[in-house]
Amino acid sequence: MSGFDLPRNYTITVHNAPDTDSPDTPAEAEKLLMDFLVEFRVGNEFIYRERLRANCLLKQYQLEVDLRHLTLYNDEVAHAIQEKPSDILPLFESAAAKVARRIIYPRTADLQEATRAIPNVQILIQSGLNLQQFRDLSANTMSKLVRIPGIVISASVLSSRATRLHLQCRACRSVETINPPSGLGGLGGGSDRGLPRVCKAPAADGRDKDCPMDPYLIIHSKSDFTDHQTLKLQEAPDMVPVGELPRHILLSADRYLTGRVVPGSRVIATGIYSTFQSAKNKSASASALRTPYLRLVHLEVSSPSAGGVGGLNPFGLQFSPEEEEEFGEMARSEGFYERFAKSVAPSIFGSLDIKKAITCLLFGGSKKILPDGMRLRGDINVLLLGDPGTAKSQLLKFVEKVAPIAVYTSGKGSSAAGLTASVQRDAASREFYLEGGAMVLADTGVVCIDEFDKMRDEDRVAIHEAMEQQTISIAKAGITTVLNSRTSVLAAANPVWGRYDEGKSPGENIDFQTTILSRFDMIFIVRDEHDEQRDKAIAKHVMHIHMNRTNLAANGDDNNLGEIDISTMKRYIAYCKAKCAPRLSAEAQEMLSSHFVALRQEVLKTERETDERSSIPITIRQLEAIIRMSESLAKITLSPTVKNHHVDEAIRLFKFSTMDAITAGSADGLSRGQLNEEMTNIEKELRRRLPIGWTTSYQSLVKEFVNQQGYSSHALERTLFMLEKREVVRFSGQKKAVTRVGV
Numbered sequence: 001m002s003g004f005d006l007p008r009n010y011t012i013t014v015h016n017a018p019d020t021d022s023p024d025t026p027a028e029a030e031k032l033l034m035d036f037l038v039e040f041r042v043g044n045e046f047i048y049r050e051r052l053r054a055n056c057l058l059k060q061y062q063l064e065v066d067l068r069h070l071t072l073y074n075d076e077v078a079h080a081i082q083e084k085p086s087d088i089l090p091l092f093e094s095a096a097a098k099v100a101r102r103i104i105y106p107r108t109a110d111l112q113e114a115t116r117a118i119p120n121v122q123i124l125i126q127s128g129l130n131l132q133q134f135r136d137l138s139a140n141t142m143s144k145l146v147r148i149p150g151i152v153i154s155a156s157v158l159s160s161r162a163t164r165l166h167l168q169c170r171a172c173r174s175v176e177t178i179n180p181p182s183g184l185g186g187l188g189g190g191s192d193r194g195l196p197r198v199c200k201a202p203a204a205d206g207r208d209k210d211c212p213m214d215p216y217l218i219i220h221s222k223s224d225f226t227d228h229q230t231l232k233l234q235e236a237p238d239m240v241p242v243g244e245l246p247r248h249i250l251l252s253a254d255r256y257l258t259g260r261v262v263p264g265s266r267v268i269a270t271g272i273y274s275t276f277q278s279a280k281n282k283s284a285s286a287s288a289l290r291t292p293y294l295r296l297v298h299l300e301v302s303s304p305s306a307g308g309v310g311g312l313n314p315f316g317l318q319f320s321p322e323e324e325e326e327f328g329e330m331a332r333s334e335g336f337y338e339r340f341a342k343s344v345a346p347s348i349f350g351s352l353d354i355k356k357a358i359t360c361l362l363f364g365g366s367k368k369i370l371p372d373g374m375r376l377r378g379d380i381n382v383l384l385l386g387d388p389g390t391a392k393s394q395l396l397k398f399v400e401k402v403a404p405i406a407v408y409t410s411g412k413g414s415s416a417a418g419l420t421a422s423v424q425r426d427a428a429s430r431e432f433y434l435e436g437g438a439m440v441l442a443d444t445g446v447v448c449i450d451e452f453d454k455m456r457d458e459d460r461v462a463i464h465e466a467m468e469q470q471t472i473s474i475a476k477a478g479i480t481t482v483l484n485s486r487t488s489v490l491a492a493a494n495p496v497w498g499r500y501d502e503g504k505s506p507g508e509n510i511d512f513q514t515t516i517l518s519r520f521d522m523i524f525i526v527r528d529e530h531d532e533q534r535d536k537a538i539a540k541h542v543m544h545i546h547m548n549r550t551n552l553a554a555n556g557d558d559n560n561l562g563e564i565d566i567s568t569m570k571r572y573i574a575y576c577k578a579k580c581a582p583r584l585s586a587e588a589q590e591m592l593s594s595h596f597v598a599l600r601q602e603v604l605k606t607e608r609e610t611d612e613r614s615s616i617p618i619t620i621r622q623l624e625a626i627i628r629m630s631e632s633l634a635k636i637t638l639s640p641t642v643k644n645h646h647v648d649e650a651i652r653l654f655k656f657s658t659m660d661a662i663t664a665g666s667a668d669g670l671s672r673g674q675l676n677e678e679m680t681n682i683e684k685e686l687r688r689r690l691p692i693g694w695t696t697s698y699q700s701l702v703k704e705f706v707n708q709q710g711y712s713s714h715a716l717e718r719t720l721f722m723l724e725k726r727e728v729v730r731f732s733g734q735k736k737a738v739t740r741v742g743v
Helices: 026-039 047-057 067-073 075-083 085-104 108-117 321-332 336-343 352-363 392-402 457-461 464-468 532-546 566-579 586-610 620-636 644-663 672-689 698-708 713-725
Strands: 062-066 122-126 145-155 159-169 175-178 216-218 224-234 248-254 266-276 291-301 382-386 406-410 421-425 432-436 446-450 471-476 479-484 488-493 522-526 695-697 729-732 737-740
Touching (some): 026 047, 062 067, 085 266, 248 266, 352 620, 352 644, 392 406, 421 471, 432 479, 464 471, 586 620, 586 644, 620 644, 672 698, 672 713, 698 713, 698 737
Parallel strands (some): 062 122, 122 291, 382 488, 446 488
Antiparallel strands (some): 145 266, 159 175, 159 224, 266 291
């Protein structure tokens, strides 16, 4: 069946409709697009005409067009832009240039001058297309308009691409002008490709020409060039299926789209899905293989580092008025902070103070830029140090899910370059470029580092600067630059011995340098304590989870009552971070300063009692930590100022975490002086009894020093620990044998 035999309704217009409704020729399409730019209005405002005039007067020859407006004006042209953007966009740019010339130079006599002044206008298409994922891009979407979100992981230096080449024959000096094919700024094709092979100039005086093959030279001073930049876009970590590697695609940006993003920016790229012949596919066998890339026509930047171009907040989320009202009600509700803390990893029993600290970390304090340009960070760093089986990794995994931007990494599988930034070499241009690591990709978010103690020391040092100054300085392969890494760090680690040893001081349990410990705002020591009542409650809780029941079961326990779901938490955190930056009130300032002095006195007293410097220092950083926590507690309830009760809660959390860690560990009832004396005597005896290279069993040392000579087992343990640190003795066979290896 064909024509009118098909089972569908046919309509015919009775009025004389204008012929330009459905553009059949390029000229008609261009005329229609010109009419759209001149005539389209919202209310009484001709938005595109005014916008084009304003931009051209500012010498910015670009115009951002909303595809939805074009759909309202003529849906066939809008559809053609989505289906055949390569054909329609050059016409659109030509139409915009003609309209601009007509607006700026209304008299026709100035046409030549107008053409010289406004050679072309770049059209940026802002489309409301559905977002597609990298894995949805296939051969069917080729040459169509697509819109994909991702993270920019590298940006090349700006290069110049020819739009008009001025050629001269080296033999007969004749001149030729050509326009290279990649008018919209694509990838692939060197400057020599597409040049005429033979001289086209007619021979003078009828004589034969003797111009050689490939005679033309490019006269660069008379050619026209535009800016061009290649970006590398990677899919966001939360979009990658488990077990898959994140995919990436090249973006080709030209003219006004260049230089708008830095590595680490989260963007939504709208472009034409195209292909090019890559350098590695140039062999005869792979000549038909083409590499896909995206020719950009619009870039929405949702990263604060780029100033929020595109009308998005730092997390790329937009909030409706109803949602904002709902968030306001949530913030004003009774006991909201407690409710939110209980909603953090609800499947994990207890640890409420740790959950409250994680809540503070998710919201963060207020970052400040002082008049002299110095920055004070607002992000909160938390270290969970404790026994195995205390659900530290589960908390980290939950934070990765609930934070608007988060990257999860494990200490053993992370190198310094993987956390900060690496220098790569571009296969085509052989130039070096920077590729951001985990701390750069998680800019304005959270980095969760598991197994923090298993990291190599030189890798751990790499994140010192990122944690306090919130920048990553790179000086490699001739590239010297500073990248932003405004991230909170949530780290989980085990103590030196695998489990926390109550008999030892915190310094012996925590094997980190004070330089890294002072950068953590809160340090929690999570112990697996043996307590029958608590064990029963945990066992009951775990059984409920494994049997897929909530805690609201028969016992009437209301732990999960009013629990907030993850998506609401995620959006609420993004909303608070975008809208609220609390400041300290005068009373809160007074409370904080007096409390800090009291804390320093307390630490001094503890140090005097134990006769050793505290392994966890209390410095000005810790005062700033309490300020940040107070601000984040105010931010949770959208309060613009920090009140006294916020400071009280921040001080309570700090005392429960870091101060608790400082005073943890006793010396078995011995005074410090006695312990030192015992340790000195044991060391002398050990050195006398055990010559270099000899081995003895640990049990025989215990028998001799503890049972026979009456020294305390704690003193023996500490002496052996110190000697091992100084590499005088070495343990082997799971600490059963002790070998003397040094002096």
